[in-house]
Amino acid sequence: MIEAGQFVEAARQHGFTWYTGVPCSFLTPFINYVLQDPALRYLSAANEGDAVAIAAGATLGEGRGARAVTMMQNSGLGNAVSPLTSLTWTFRLPQLLIVTWRGQPGITDEPQHALMGPITPAMLDLMEVPWELFPTEPEAIAPALARAVRHMDETGRPYALVMQKGSVAPFPLHPAERPARVAQPASxxxxxxxxxxxxxxxxxxxxxxxxxxxxxxxxxxxxxxxxxxxxxxxxxxxxxxxxxxxxxxxxxxxxxxxxxxxxxxxxxxxxxxxxxxxxxxxxxxxxxxxxxxxxxxxxxxxxxxxxxxxxxxxxxxxxxxxxxxxxxxxxxxxxxxxxxxxxxxxxxxxxxxxxxxxxxxxxxxxxxxxxxxxxxxxxxxxxxxxxxxxxxxxx
Known part of the structure; x- marks a missing residue:
């Protein structure tokens, strides 16, 4: 198990300052950490495909050295298939995906993950998104990020880290963050x-x-x-x-x-x-x-x-x-x-x-x-x- 800050700070050294996605309980420590760092930006998307597109837009605007992280539960891979296969792949707009592995074979989980769990690796393979397990030891973080960045730079396409349960220690959210602007309905x-x-x-x-x-x-x-x-x-x-x-x-x-x-x-x-x-x-x-x-x-x-x-x-x-x-x-x-x-x-x-x-x-x-x-x-x-x-x- 690692601390959220250990990964996020190592990622920051590689230029990862944009985060977007849809929450999963496995991702809670990351999201909480990013939300409370004013130098990082987290956007809560309505669905995982929108998150992929937001990250692609940030990369498009920031330039070739910009890096974005898109986080999602593996159940959301279905929502992300279209932009992963026809936006990031086609236009070569790289991003780091952190995909949680709910329903991992051999681990008891909720019934809705019974199919997606076993097929998650195959889905990433079919979409030509190379992946590896999310690092669970501090010394494994830097090599994993180096492999991800090298692939992103060489191909212009996403790389995924598949997060198992219990990979990251809890990190509290104080106070709860919300979008800065409160909607005032226009006429x-x-x-x-x-x-x-x-x-x-x-x-x-x-x-x-x-x-x-x-x-x-x-x-x-x-x-x-x-x-x-x-x-x-x-x-x-x-x-x-x-x-x-x-x-x-x-x-x-x-x-x-x-x-x-x-x-x-x-x-x-x-x-x-x-x-x-x-x-x-x-x-x-x-x-x-x-x-x-x-x-x-x-x-x-x-x-x-x-x-x-x-x-x-x-x-x-x-x-x-x-x-x-x-x-x-x-x-x-x-x-x-x-x-x-x-x-x-x-x-x-x-x-x-x-x-x-x-x-x-x-x-x-x-x-x-x-x-x-x-x-x-x-x-x-x-x-x-x-x-x-x-x-x-x-x-």
Missing amino acids: VSHIRGVAPSALPTRRDALARIIARTPLAGTVVLASTGFCGRELYALDDRANQLYMVGSMGCVTTLALGLALSRPDLQVVALDGDGAALMRMGAFATLGAYGPSNLVHLLLDNASHDSTGAQATVSPTVSFAGVAAASGYSLALEGDTLDVVEALFDASAASPNDGPRFACLSTRLGTPDGLPRPKITPEAVKSRLMDHIAQRAQALA
């Missing part, structure tokens, strides 16, 4: 005025967004599917990233990036299907999201990229959800004035909290829409270089 502002047949297209909206997001000082992260492809087709810029897979994770990726780079305005372009998939992210952004984070949802009430099957978005007020979750601004409407109002508010007000708008758009996509010819890894590297150049210019 929803409506900007409407057109008939359904006159709704703006996604292309109209993206063109307006490009006009409001200059290379200097802004980053645009586009949701998976036609949103990213159409943004690429309009103008492939160094300050843009096009999600491939990881549906619903664009906002939590943007959260990690915005927190790590307060000098940038980070714009997350979301879709109704993606937002519905991970609606817990609204609460996480409302609690932790900074004022430089802009969340714009383009709602055409369909899964357009897969054949235009209807979503249930007509029954949902996304702006109402954002307002109730603690966003500082919540807009919804059906004209491009929604985009203008969102960006004007973001530029004019430094108030705490992210800003949100939902723009209703017309269904449909231009014929012959191309797929990006630049690879996801190249898009990531180009964006990181662009961000680094800005940092150098500000230094």
Whole structure:
């Protein structure tokens, strides 16, 4: 058994200062220790997949030397499969995973862990996440971290430490910590005025967004599917990233990036299907999201990229959800004035909290829409270089 501080302080020497995840009783000492160190940052995610995306965003913003730890119970690996296989693997955004081993063979545990326990190692192997047991002796900590860091640096991909029961001694939490900002529900502002047949297209909206997001000082992260492809087709810029897979994770990726780079305005372009998939992210952004984070949802009430099957978005007020979750601004409407109002508010007000708008758009996509010819890894590297150049210019 080790002390929480022994691992966290050794990890700090390697640059691990970002922690996120979903609690497990095995992880309690770690979380308690990190929460009470003002030089470390811990974000409580709504689910494990969101935590992976938050850590990936922090890595994207901090640069190649930045390191993040994502903690989860092994039961949460299912929630994390998509971002681990189509975000961190595809874009080569490394992070250290600490996965608890509930239901480990030979150890009595709760019935819900009876299957996940035996298959945890195989799941990590299938996702090409190399792993080893979490160190339980002080002298084993440094070698384990060295192996993890070497893999992360050489491959750009995650490494996992699988934590057995009783690996870390208790560490108390005094007092209990909570997100710093208490949600003050915003009112929803409506900007409407057109008939359904006159709704703006996604292309109209993206063109307006490009006009409001200059290379200097802004980053645009586009949701998976036609949103990213159409943004690429309009103008492939160094300050843009096009999600491939990881549906619903664009906002939590943007959260990690915005927190790590307060000098940038980070714009997350979301879709109704993606937002519905991970609606817990609204609460996480409302609690932790900074004022430089802009969340714009383009709602055409369909899964357009897969054949235009209807979503249930007509029954949902996304702006109402954002307002109730603690966003500082919540807009919804059906004209491009929604985009203008969102960006004007973001530029004019430094108030705490992210800003949100939902723009209703017309269904449909231009014929012959191309797929990006630049690879996801190249898009990531180009964006990181662009961000680094800005940092150098500000230094």
